[in-house]
Amino acid sequence: MALEHAILVSLLEKPGSGYELARRFDRSIGYFWTATHQQIYRVLKRMESDGLLSVRGLPQQSRPDKKEYSVVGPGRAALSQWLHEPIEPESIRHELAVKIRGAAFDDPAVLIREVERHRQVHSDRLAHYLAGELRDFTGPTAPTALDAGQELQHVVLRGGIAYERMTVAWLDDVLATLRLLGTQHPHT
Amino acid sequence: MALEHAILVSLLEKPGSGYELARRFDRSIGYFWTATHQQIYRVLKRMESDGLLSVRGLPQQSRPDKKEYSVVGPGRAALSQWLHEPIEPESIRHELAVKIRGAAFDDPAVLIREVERHRQVHSDRLAHYLAGELRDFTGPTAPTALDAGQELQHVVLRGGIAYERMTVAWLDDVLATLRLLGTQHPHT
DNA sequence: CTTGGCTATGCAACGAGTTGCATATGAAGA
DNA sequence: TCTTCATATGCAACTCGTTGCATAGCCAAG
Numbered sequence: 001m002a003l004e005h006a007i008l009v010s011l012l013e014k015p016g017s018g019y020e021l022a023r024r025f026d027r028s029i030g031y032f033w034t035a036t037h038q039q040i041y042r043v044l045k046r047m048e049s050d051g052l053l054s055v056r057g058l059p060q061q062s063r064p065d066k067k068e069y070s071v072v073g074p075g076r077a078a079l080s081q082w083l084h085e086p087i088e089p090e091s092i093r094h095e096l097a098v099k100i101r102g103a104a105f106d107d108p109a110v111l112i113r114e115v116e117r118h119r120q121v122h123s124d125r126l127a128h129y130l131a132g133e134l135r136d137f138t139g140p141t142a143p144t145a146l147d148a149g150q151e152l153q154h155v156v157l158r159g160g161i162a163y164e165r166m167t168v169a170w171l172d173d174v175l176a177t178l179r180l181l182g183t184q185h186p187h188t
Numbered sequence: 189m190a191l192e193h194a195i196l197v198s199l200l201e202k203p204g205s206g207y208e209l210a211r212r213f214d215r216s217i218g219y220f221w222t223a224t225h226q227q228i229y230r231v232l233k234r235m236e237s238d239g240l241l242s243v244r245g246l247p248q249q250s251r252p253d254k255k256e257y258s259v260v261g262p263g264r265a266a267l268s269q270w271l272h273e274p275i276e277p278e279s280i281r282h283e284l285a286v287k288i289r290g291a292a293f294d295d296p297a298v299l300i301r302e303v304e305r306h307r308q309v310h311s312d313r314l315a316h317y318l319a320g321e322l323r324d325f326t327g328p329t330a331p332t333a334l335d336a337g338q339e340l341q342h343v344v345l346r347g348g349i350a351y352e353r354m355t356v357a358w359l360d361d362v363l364a365t366l367r368l369l370g371t372q373h374p375h376t
Numbered sequence: 377c378t379t380g381g382c383t384a385t386g387c388a389a390c391g392a393g394t395t396g397c398a399t400a401t402g403a404a405g406a
Numbered sequence: 407t408c409t410t411c412a413t414a415t416g417c418a419a420c421t422c423g424t425t426g427c428a429t430a431g432c433c434a435a436g
Protein backbone atom coordinates (compact mmCIF):
# COMPACT_ATOMS: atom_id res chain seq x y z
CA MET A 1 0.00 0.00 0.00
CA ALA A 2 2.70 2.46 -0.93
CA LEU A 3 0.22 4.87 -2.52
CA GLU A 4 -1.17 5.52 0.93
CA HIS A 5 2.27 6.55 2.14
CA ALA A 6 2.99 8.69 -0.89
CA ILE A 7 -0.28 10.52 -0.22
CA LEU A 8 0.64 11.02 3.45
CA VAL A 9 3.97 12.54 2.44
CA SER A 10 2.38 14.80 -0.14
CA LEU A 11 -0.36 15.98 2.23
CA LEU A 12 2.17 16.63 4.98
CA GLU A 13 4.15 18.74 2.55
CA LYS A 14 0.91 20.60 1.82
CA PRO A 15 -2.77 19.75 2.44
CA GLY A 16 -4.96 19.59 -0.64
CA SER A 17 -7.87 18.04 -2.50
CA GLY A 18 -7.97 14.84 -4.51
CA TYR A 19 -7.76 16.86 -7.66
CA GLU A 20 -4.71 18.76 -6.47
CA LEU A 21 -3.05 15.51 -5.43
CA ALA A 22 -3.74 14.07 -8.86
CA ARG A 23 -1.89 17.00 -10.39
CA ARG A 24 1.01 16.59 -7.98
CA PHE A 25 1.19 12.98 -9.10
CA ASP A 26 1.69 14.29 -12.61
CA ARG A 27 4.78 16.19 -11.46
CA SER A 28 6.83 16.39 -8.26
CA ILE A 29 6.02 13.29 -6.21
CA GLY A 30 4.73 11.72 -9.41
CA TYR A 31 8.27 11.43 -10.75
CA PHE A 32 8.79 8.66 -8.22
CA TRP A 33 5.29 7.35 -7.78
CA THR A 34 2.49 7.44 -10.33
CA ALA A 35 -1.25 7.33 -9.69
CA THR A 36 -4.44 8.22 -11.53
CA HIS A 37 -7.18 10.35 -10.04
CA GLN A 38 -9.46 7.32 -9.65
CA GLN A 39 -6.96 5.60 -7.47
CA ILE A 40 -6.35 8.73 -5.44
CA TYR A 41 -10.03 9.45 -4.74
CA ARG A 42 -10.63 5.86 -3.72
CA VAL A 43 -7.65 5.72 -1.38
CA LEU A 44 -8.38 9.16 0.11
CA LYS A 45 -11.87 7.99 1.03
CA ARG A 46 -10.51 4.87 2.69
CA MET A 47 -7.81 6.76 4.54
CA GLU A 48 -10.34 9.25 5.82
CA SER A 49 -12.66 6.51 7.08
CA ASP A 50 -9.62 4.87 8.69
CA GLY A 51 -8.99 8.10 10.58
CA LEU A 52 -5.64 8.92 8.95
CA LEU A 53 -6.92 12.08 7.32
CA SER A 54 -9.43 14.82 8.04
CA VAL A 55 -11.57 16.52 5.40
CA ARG A 56 -12.78 20.07 5.14
CA GLY A 57 -15.43 20.99 2.56
CA LEU A 58 -14.52 24.19 0.79
CA PRO A 59 -17.44 25.67 -1.12
CA GLN A 60 -16.07 27.66 -4.01
CA GLN A 61 -17.51 30.32 -6.21
CA SER A 62 -18.28 29.21 -9.73
CA ARG A 63 -16.61 25.85 -9.13
CA PRO A 64 -17.68 22.54 -7.69
CA ASP A 65 -16.95 22.11 -4.01
CA LYS A 66 -13.48 21.07 -3.02
CA LYS A 67 -12.59 18.64 -0.25
CA GLU A 68 -9.35 19.57 1.38
CA TYR A 69 -7.61 16.70 3.11
CA SER A 70 -5.03 17.04 5.91
CA VAL A 71 -3.04 14.44 7.77
CA VAL A 72 -4.09 13.96 11.39
CA GLY A 73 -2.30 12.22 14.30
CA PRO A 74 -2.85 8.57 13.34
CA GLY A 75 -1.82 9.36 9.77
CA ARG A 76 1.45 10.83 10.92
CA ALA A 77 1.97 7.80 13.15
CA ALA A 78 1.29 5.45 10.23
CA LEU A 79 3.92 7.25 8.17
CA SER A 80 6.41 7.10 11.00
CA GLN A 81 5.82 3.38 11.44
CA TRP A 82 6.28 2.76 7.72
CA LEU A 83 9.58 4.65 7.79
CA HIS A 84 10.83 2.14 10.34
CA GLU A 85 9.85 -0.88 8.27
CA PRO A 86 12.22 -2.29 5.65
CA ILE A 87 11.06 -2.29 2.03
CA GLU A 88 12.10 -4.45 -0.90
CA PRO A 89 14.71 -2.92 -3.20
CA GLU A 90 12.88 -1.94 -6.36
CA SER A 91 12.52 -4.39 -9.14
CA ILE A 92 12.30 -2.61 -12.41
CA ARG A 93 9.81 -3.17 -15.19
CA HIS A 94 11.49 -1.93 -18.28
CA GLU A 95 9.24 -2.70 -21.21
CA LEU A 96 11.61 -1.12 -23.71
CA ALA A 97 14.39 -3.49 -22.64
CA VAL A 98 12.10 -6.44 -23.33
CA LYS A 99 11.35 -5.00 -26.75
CA ILE A 100 15.04 -4.61 -27.50
CA ARG A 101 15.70 -8.24 -26.72
CA GLY A 102 12.62 -9.16 -28.74
CA ALA A 103 13.95 -7.24 -31.73
CA ALA A 104 16.40 -10.11 -32.31
CA PHE A 105 13.41 -12.08 -33.64
CA ASP A 106 12.28 -9.38 -36.05
CA ASP A 107 13.95 -6.48 -37.81
CA PRO A 108 15.93 -4.50 -35.20
CA ALA A 109 15.53 -1.37 -37.32
CA VAL A 110 11.81 -1.14 -36.49
CA LEU A 111 12.81 -0.01 -33.00
CA ILE A 112 14.92 2.96 -34.04
CA ARG A 113 12.03 5.43 -34.16
CA GLU A 114 10.65 4.15 -30.88
CA VAL A 115 13.98 4.47 -29.11
CA GLU A 116 14.46 7.95 -30.51
CA ARG A 117 11.06 8.93 -29.16
CA HIS A 118 11.91 7.60 -25.70
CA ARG A 119 15.23 9.40 -25.81
CA GLN A 120 13.42 12.65 -26.48
CA VAL A 121 11.05 12.13 -23.54
CA HIS A 122 13.90 11.41 -21.14
CA SER A 123 15.94 14.29 -22.45
CA ASP A 124 12.94 16.61 -21.88
CA ARG A 125 12.48 15.28 -18.36
CA LEU A 126 16.14 15.90 -17.65
CA ALA A 127 15.85 19.51 -18.82
CA HIS A 128 12.71 19.90 -16.70
CA TYR A 129 14.43 18.55 -13.58
CA LEU A 130 17.47 20.73 -14.13
CA ALA A 131 15.27 23.80 -14.47
CA GLY A 132 13.51 22.85 -11.24
CA GLU A 133 16.79 22.38 -9.45
CA LEU A 134 18.01 25.78 -10.57
CA ARG A 135 14.74 27.39 -9.51
CA ASP A 136 14.29 25.70 -6.14
CA PHE A 137 17.71 24.78 -4.86
CA THR A 138 20.51 26.78 -6.44
CA GLY A 139 18.84 30.00 -7.47
CA PRO A 140 18.61 33.29 -5.55
CA THR A 141 16.13 31.62 -3.15
CA ALA A 142 18.83 29.10 -2.24
CA PRO A 143 18.33 27.56 1.19
CA THR A 144 19.79 29.84 3.83
CA ALA A 145 20.13 27.34 6.66
CA LEU A 146 20.16 23.58 6.35
CA ASP A 147 16.48 22.67 6.14
CA ALA A 148 15.85 18.92 6.34
CA GLY A 149 12.82 18.98 4.05
CA GLN A 150 14.65 21.01 1.42
CA GLU A 151 17.77 18.88 1.55
CA LEU A 152 15.77 15.68 1.26
CA GLN A 153 13.69 16.95 -1.65
CA HIS A 154 16.90 18.05 -3.32
CA VAL A 155 18.64 14.69 -2.95
CA VAL A 156 15.59 12.94 -4.41
CA LEU A 157 15.62 15.37 -7.32
CA ARG A 158 19.34 14.69 -7.84
CA GLY A 159 18.35 11.01 -8.11
CA GLY A 160 15.86 11.86 -10.84
CA ILE A 161 18.50 13.87 -12.66
CA ALA A 162 21.03 11.05 -12.42
CA TYR A 163 18.43 8.58 -13.66
CA GLU A 164 17.48 10.64 -16.71
CA ARG A 165 21.09 11.40 -17.61
CA MET A 166 21.97 7.71 -17.40
CA THR A 167 18.91 6.75 -19.44
CA VAL A 168 19.65 9.25 -22.23
CA ALA A 169 23.23 7.97 -22.46
CA TRP A 170 22.05 4.36 -22.54
CA LEU A 171 19.46 5.08 -25.25
CA ASP A 172 22.26 6.59 -27.34
CA ASP A 173 24.14 3.33 -26.87
CA VAL A 174 21.03 1.40 -27.92
CA LEU A 175 20.59 3.56 -31.02
CA ALA A 176 24.21 3.06 -32.04
CA THR A 177 23.77 -0.70 -31.64
CA LEU A 178 20.54 -0.80 -33.62
CA ARG A 179 22.07 1.25 -36.44
CA LEU A 180 25.12 -0.97 -36.56
CA LEU A 181 22.92 -4.06 -36.84
CA GLY A 182 20.86 -2.32 -39.50
CA THR A 183 23.86 -1.85 -41.76
CA GLN A 184 25.14 -5.37 -41.16
CA HIS A 185 21.82 -7.11 -41.70
CA PRO A 186 19.97 -4.93 -44.23
CA HIS A 187 16.86 -7.03 -43.57
CA THR A 188 16.80 -10.52 -42.09
CA MET B 189 -0.07 -7.32 -21.12
CA ALA B 190 3.66 -6.95 -21.27
CA LEU B 191 4.23 -10.18 -19.37
CA GLU B 192 2.89 -12.02 -22.39
CA HIS B 193 5.52 -10.39 -24.57
CA ALA B 194 8.32 -10.98 -22.11
CA ILE B 195 7.35 -14.66 -22.12
CA LEU B 196 7.33 -14.75 -25.93
CA VAL B 197 10.83 -13.28 -26.02
CA SER B 198 12.13 -15.68 -23.40
CA LEU B 199 10.58 -18.72 -25.10
CA LEU B 200 11.97 -17.65 -28.47
CA GLU B 201 15.40 -17.39 -26.92
CA LYS B 202 14.85 -20.93 -25.58
CA PRO B 203 11.70 -23.06 -25.11
CA GLY B 204 11.01 -24.20 -21.58
CA SER B 205 8.50 -25.02 -18.84
CA GLY B 206 6.69 -22.66 -16.51
CA TYR B 207 9.10 -23.55 -13.79
CA GLU B 208 12.11 -22.77 -15.97
CA LEU B 209 10.56 -19.47 -17.01
CA ALA B 210 9.98 -18.60 -13.37
CA ARG B 211 13.68 -19.09 -12.73
CA ARG B 212 14.62 -17.00 -15.75
CA PHE B 213 12.40 -14.27 -14.30
CA ASP B 214 14.60 -14.41 -11.20
CA ARG B 215 17.66 -13.61 -13.33
CA SER B 216 18.26 -12.65 -16.96
CA ILE B 217 14.99 -11.32 -18.34
CA GLY B 218 13.86 -10.83 -14.74
CA TYR B 219 16.27 -7.95 -14.34
CA PHE B 220 13.96 -5.95 -16.58
CA TRP B 221 10.64 -7.63 -15.96
CA THR B 222 9.57 -9.43 -12.80
CA ALA B 223 6.93 -12.13 -12.42
CA THR B 224 6.02 -14.82 -9.93
CA HIS B 225 5.42 -18.42 -10.89
CA GLN B 226 1.67 -18.05 -10.30
CA GLN B 227 1.44 -15.30 -12.84
CA ILE B 228 3.54 -17.23 -15.31
CA TYR B 229 1.53 -20.45 -15.11
CA ARG B 230 -1.70 -18.53 -15.49
CA VAL B 231 -0.51 -16.56 -18.51
CA LEU B 232 1.10 -19.61 -20.16
CA LYS B 233 -2.24 -21.42 -19.97
CA ARG B 234 -4.04 -18.49 -21.54
CA MET B 235 -1.43 -18.05 -24.25
CA GLU B 236 -1.61 -21.71 -25.12
CA SER B 237 -5.40 -21.66 -25.38
CA ASP B 238 -5.07 -18.53 -27.54
CA GLY B 239 -2.83 -20.47 -29.88
CA LEU B 240 0.33 -18.44 -29.31
CA LEU B 241 2.23 -21.38 -27.79
CA SER B 242 2.40 -25.12 -28.15
CA VAL B 243 2.95 -27.54 -25.28
CA ARG B 244 4.82 -30.80 -25.15
CA GLY B 245 4.47 -33.05 -22.10
CA LEU B 246 7.84 -34.35 -21.02
CA PRO B 247 7.58 -37.27 -18.61
CA GLN B 248 10.69 -37.26 -16.49
CA GLN B 249 12.37 -39.87 -14.38
CA SER B 250 11.95 -39.35 -10.69
CA ARG B 251 10.40 -35.90 -11.20
CA PRO B 252 6.92 -34.59 -11.87
CA ASP B 253 6.08 -34.18 -15.53
CA LYS B 254 7.25 -31.07 -17.25
CA LYS B 255 5.32 -29.08 -19.84
CA GLU B 256 7.63 -27.56 -22.36
CA TYR B 257 6.22 -24.53 -24.14
CA SER B 258 7.37 -23.23 -27.52
CA VAL B 259 6.30 -20.23 -29.54
CA VAL B 260 4.31 -21.05 -32.66
CA GLY B 261 3.42 -18.93 -35.70
CA PRO B 262 0.71 -16.70 -34.20
CA GLY B 263 2.90 -16.10 -31.14
CA ARG B 264 5.74 -14.88 -33.28
CA ALA B 265 3.29 -12.68 -35.20
CA ALA B 266 1.95 -11.23 -31.94
CA LEU B 267 5.48 -10.34 -30.86
CA SER B 268 6.23 -8.76 -34.21
CA GLN B 269 3.06 -6.69 -34.04
CA TRP B 270 3.89 -5.53 -30.52
CA LEU B 271 7.35 -4.45 -31.68
CA HIS B 272 5.68 -2.13 -34.17
CA GLU B 273 3.42 -0.52 -31.57
CA PRO B 274 4.61 2.43 -29.52
CA ILE B 275 4.82 2.00 -25.74
CA GLU B 276 4.68 4.55 -22.96
CA PRO B 277 8.05 5.66 -21.60
CA GLU B 278 8.41 4.01 -18.22
CA SER B 279 7.08 5.74 -15.18
CA ILE B 280 9.09 4.72 -12.18
CA ARG B 281 7.78 3.63 -8.82
CA HIS B 282 10.56 4.35 -6.42
CA GLU B 283 9.31 3.60 -2.93
CA LEU B 284 12.64 4.51 -1.34
CA ALA B 285 12.44 8.01 -2.83
CA VAL B 286 9.01 8.46 -1.24
CA LYS B 287 10.46 7.34 2.08
CA ILE B 288 13.32 9.81 1.79
CA ARG B 289 10.91 12.68 1.27
CA GLY B 290 8.80 11.33 4.11
CA ALA B 291 11.81 11.32 6.43
CA ALA B 292 11.46 15.11 6.66
CA PHE B 293 8.47 14.46 8.94
CA ASP B 294 10.32 12.09 11.24
CA ASP B 295 13.94 11.52 12.17
CA PRO B 296 15.96 11.26 8.92
CA ALA B 297 18.50 9.08 10.72
CA VAL B 298 16.08 6.13 10.86
CA LEU B 299 16.64 5.69 7.13
CA ILE B 300 20.40 5.29 7.24
CA ARG B 301 20.35 1.54 7.83
CA GLU B 302 17.69 1.03 5.20
CA VAL B 303 19.59 3.01 2.59
CA GLU B 304 22.80 1.14 3.41
CA ARG B 305 20.95 -2.13 2.89
CA HIS B 306 19.64 -1.02 -0.50
CA ARG B 307 23.10 0.18 -1.46
CA GLN B 308 24.44 -3.29 -0.72
CA VAL B 309 21.79 -4.97 -2.86
CA HIS B 310 22.48 -2.69 -5.82
CA SER B 311 26.21 -3.05 -5.42
CA ASP B 312 25.82 -6.86 -5.45
CA ARG B 313 23.65 -6.69 -8.55
CA LEU B 314 26.26 -4.54 -10.26
CA ALA B 315 28.98 -7.08 -9.47
CA HIS B 316 26.72 -9.85 -10.74
CA TYR B 317 26.03 -8.05 -14.01
CA LEU B 318 29.71 -7.28 -14.54
CA ALA B 319 30.61 -10.93 -13.99
CA GLY B 320 27.93 -11.92 -16.51
CA GLU B 321 29.24 -9.43 -19.03
CA LEU B 322 32.76 -10.75 -18.67
CA ARG B 323 31.55 -14.33 -19.02
CA ASP B 324 29.17 -13.89 -21.94
CA PHE B 325 30.38 -10.95 -23.96
CA THR B 326 34.01 -10.12 -23.42
CA GLY B 327 35.53 -13.41 -22.37
CA PRO B 328 37.24 -16.03 -24.54
CA THR B 329 33.83 -16.95 -26.00
CA ALA B 330 33.51 -13.40 -27.27
CA PRO B 331 31.18 -13.09 -30.26
CA THR B 332 33.06 -13.92 -33.44
CA ALA B 333 30.75 -12.29 -35.93
CA LEU B 334 28.17 -9.63 -35.24
CA ASP B 335 25.20 -11.63 -33.95
CA ALA B 336 22.04 -9.52 -33.55
CA GLY B 337 20.74 -11.50 -30.58
CA GLN B 338 24.07 -11.27 -28.77
CA GLU B 339 24.50 -7.59 -29.45
CA LEU B 340 20.98 -6.79 -28.28
CA GLN B 341 21.32 -8.84 -25.10
CA HIS B 342 24.61 -7.08 -24.46
CA VAL B 343 23.22 -3.58 -24.88
CA VAL B 344 20.37 -4.40 -22.50
CA LEU B 345 22.88 -5.71 -19.98
CA ARG B 346 24.90 -2.53 -20.37
CA GLY B 347 21.71 -0.69 -19.44
CA GLY B 348 21.42 -2.74 -16.27
CA ILE B 349 25.04 -2.02 -15.43
CA ALA B 350 24.57 1.71 -16.00
CA TYR B 351 21.43 1.66 -13.86
CA GLU B 352 23.09 -0.09 -10.92
CA ARG B 353 26.18 2.10 -11.09
CA MET B 354 24.04 5.23 -11.08
CA THR B 355 21.93 3.92 -8.22
CA VAL B 356 24.91 3.06 -6.02
CA ALA B 357 26.35 6.54 -6.58
CA TRP B 358 23.01 8.15 -5.78
CA LEU B 359 22.56 6.11 -2.60
CA ASP B 360 26.00 7.32 -1.50
CA ASP B 361 24.75 10.86 -2.07
CA VAL B 362 21.62 10.06 -0.03
CA LEU B 363 23.69 8.63 2.81
CA ALA B 364 25.93 11.69 2.91
CA THR B 365 22.83 13.90 3.06
CA LEU B 366 21.18 11.87 5.82
CA ARG B 367 24.37 11.88 7.89
CA LEU B 368 24.77 15.61 7.47
CA LEU B 369 21.21 16.17 8.66
CA GLY B 370 21.84 13.82 11.55
CA THR B 371 24.71 15.91 12.87
CA GLN B 372 22.84 19.17 12.35
CA HIS B 373 19.61 18.02 13.94
CA PRO B 374 20.66 15.45 16.56
CA HIS B 375 16.99 14.56 17.01
CA THR B 376 14.06 16.75 16.11
C1' DC C 377 13.67 -41.21 10.12
C1' DT C 378 12.37 -36.86 9.86
C1' DT C 379 13.12 -32.30 8.37
C1' DG C 380 14.05 -29.37 4.87
C1' DG C 381 15.16 -28.27 0.05
C1' DC C 382 14.53 -28.70 -5.03
C1' DT C 383 11.68 -29.78 -9.03
C1' DA C 384 7.06 -29.06 -10.91
C1' DT C 385 2.27 -27.40 -11.16
C1' DG C 386 -1.81 -25.30 -9.71
C1' DC C 387 -6.27 -23.06 -7.04
C1' DA C 388 -8.50 -19.38 -4.44
C1' DA C 389 -8.79 -15.02 -2.56
C1' DC C 390 -7.40 -10.65 -2.29
C1' DG C 391 -5.40 -6.11 -3.29
C1' DA C 392 -3.55 -2.83 -6.71
C1' DG C 393 -4.09 -0.43 -10.88
C1' DT C 394 -6.46 0.81 -15.39
C1' DT C 395 -10.24 2.21 -18.49
C1' DG C 396 -14.47 3.92 -19.64
C1' DC C 397 -18.02 6.53 -18.38
C1' DA C 398 -20.87 10.13 -15.79
C1' DT C 399 -21.84 14.63 -13.74
C1' DA C 400 -21.58 19.64 -12.81
C1' DT C 401 -20.06 24.46 -13.80
C1' DG C 402 -17.81 28.44 -15.69
C1' DA C 403 -14.59 30.59 -18.94
C1' DA C 404 -12.41 31.10 -23.36
C1' DG C 405 -12.34 30.63 -28.14
C1' DA C 406 -14.22 29.34 -32.94
C1' DT D 407 -23.75 29.70 -30.15
C1' DC D 408 -21.47 25.71 -29.80
C1' DT D 409 -17.47 23.36 -28.59
C1' DT D 410 -13.67 22.66 -25.92
C1' DC D 411 -10.92 23.25 -21.82
C1' DA D 412 -10.19 23.24 -16.84
C1' DT D 413 -11.88 22.38 -12.26
C1' DA D 414 -13.76 18.81 -9.25
C1' DT D 415 -15.56 14.23 -7.93
C1' DG D 416 -17.07 9.68 -8.43
C1' DC D 417 -19.01 4.56 -9.97
C1' DA D 418 -18.44 0.12 -12.27
C1' DA D 419 -16.04 -3.27 -14.52
C1' DC D 420 -12.06 -5.13 -15.60
C1' DT D 421 -7.20 -6.80 -15.70
C1' DC D 422 -2.88 -7.30 -13.39
C1' DG D 423 -0.19 -8.82 -9.58
C1' DT D 424 0.54 -10.85 -4.86
C1' DT D 425 0.00 -14.11 -1.00
C1' DG D 426 -1.16 -18.20 1.06
C1' DC D 427 -1.89 -22.71 0.48
C1' DA D 428 -1.86 -27.56 -1.66
C1' DT D 429 0.08 -31.54 -3.97
C1' DA D 430 3.73 -34.79 -5.08
C1' DG D 431 8.07 -37.17 -5.31
C1' DC D 432 12.99 -37.43 -4.83
C1' DC D 433 17.38 -36.37 -2.47
C1' DA D 434 20.57 -35.06 1.14
C1' DA D 435 21.69 -33.77 5.85
C1' DG D 436 21.17 -34.22 10.61
